[in-house]
Amino acid sequence: MTEEGAPATDAKWDLPEANQRAGHPVLRKRHSAMTSSRTSYSCSTTAMRVWCAKWYCTNHRYERPAHTTLAEDVAIVKSDTPAPPTAADTFALLAEGKPIPVIFDTDIGGDIDDTWALIMALQCPELDVRLVAVDSGDTTYRGRLAAKILDRCGRTDVPVAIGAPTSKNTRNQDAWLGDYELDQYPGTVHDDAVDAIVRTIRESADPVTIVAIGPVPNIAAALERAPDIVHNARFVGMHGAVRMGYNGNPDPCPESNVRWGPDELAAVFAAGWECTVTPLDTCGIVRLTGDKYRRVYTCDRPSVRVLMENYRVWSAPWLQNNRPDCTLLSSTLFDCVAVYLAFSEDLVAMEDVPLRVTPDGMTVEEPGAPLVRCAMAWRDLGAFEDLLVDRLVSH
Secondary structure, eight states, rough: GGGGGOSSSSSSOOOOOOHHHTTOOHHHHOSSSSSOOOOEEEOOOOOHHHHHHHHHHHHHTTTOTTOOOOOHHHHHHHHHOOOOHHHHHHHHHTTTTTTEEEEEEEETSSSSSHHHHHHHHTTTEEEEEEEEEESSSSSSHHHHHHHHHHHHHTTSSOOOOEEEOOSSSTTHHHHHTTOOOOGOSSSEEEEEEHHHHHHHHHHOOOOOEEEEOOOOHHHHHHHHHHHGGGEEEEEEEEOOSSSGGGOOOOOOOOOOHHHHOOOHHHHHSSSOOOEEEEHHHHHTTTTOOOOHHHHHHHHHHHHHHHHHHHHHHHHHTTHHHHHOOOOOOOOHHHHHHHHHTTTOOTTTEEEEEEEEEESSOEEOOOTOOEEEEEEESSOOHHHHHHHHHHHHHHH
C-alpha cells in the first residue's frame, strides 16, 4: 500500500486472499485530469463498491468511485461494517485460548507507574503486547526508555513507536536510561506512532485493545487519520476523576492525563467506539505495602529487577519531593488498573457514565455526553493487589 492506503499497483487491490481466489475483478485505475497525484477507481461488484466506499469515507484524498451515488456507497458501507468490539468480545478471545492483542500507549518516564504497568502488561499471559507507542512531551526520551526496558526484559519482539513531541518534560528515569539510544534496540522502531497504531489495528485478525495510560494525542490523531479503526479496536484508559480525587479525596479534580490533553480525550470519547476507563475513583487508591510489596521488592526475576532499578532512581529524591520510600512501599499504581481492565472487570464495579471533558481537565457527569464505561468502585481491592503481585513475580 502507498501513502494513506492508495493501491500500490494497478494489478490488485489489497484484498483478502480468499477474495482474490474467488475471482473478484481487478480495479481499473484512472488518473484525474486535474492532478496526477489524484486517482479514482472503477469497479463492478458490490464487494468492490464497499471497499471503494470505505476508502472514500476514511480518506478524502481519493475521489469517490463514479459507479453509484455517495449515499448508495455509504449505505453499503454501513450495512457491511461490523459494530465496534466490546469488552465481552475481547474477553471472549481468552475463552478461545487466544491472548488479547494490545497496543500500549504511554507517557513513560514521568511518573513511575507507567513502568509498573508496562512490566505488568508484558507478564500477563492474557495479553499479547503488539506495540508500545510513546506520546506527549519528549517522545524520543520516552521511546529510548521504553526500548531499553523491553530490551532488558528480553521482549525485543515488541515494536516501539515514537509519537510527535510536544513540550519538554521531567526525565525522572534518565539516570537509569544512561546513553541508551534507539538505534541500539534490536527490535523495530517506528518513527510515526500514529501510522504504527493504525496499521497494527487494521492488520489484526482479532480486535485490538488500546491501553492508554497518558494523554492521548496518538489515539486522537489515529482516529482522525483512520476513523475506520473503531471497528477493530476498543479503548481502555487511565483517565479522569468522576466522584473522587487523588488519594481518596471526595472532591473530584482535574486528573493529570486529562489536564494535559482534554480536547484529544474528548475526541476519543466521542469516536463511536467502546471506551473504558479507570478514573481516580478506583486507580487512585492502589498501593502495595507490607508482605505484598516485599514479594516484589525482593524478587530476582529480571523484569522485576528492571522495575526496581527504575523505581529506586525515580524515588531517590523522595525526601525532598514527598515520594515514597522504595524500600517500604510502592508509589500509587494508577496505570496498572488500566492493564487489568484490558482482560478482566471481575474485581471492579462498572458503570456507564455520560462524561463531558472540560477544557481544564475535569471529567463531569452530564446527560447527553458520550457514555464511558467507568470502573467506579472496587469489589475486591485486595484480590487485585494479589493478582498484580502474582503477575509480576511468577515465572
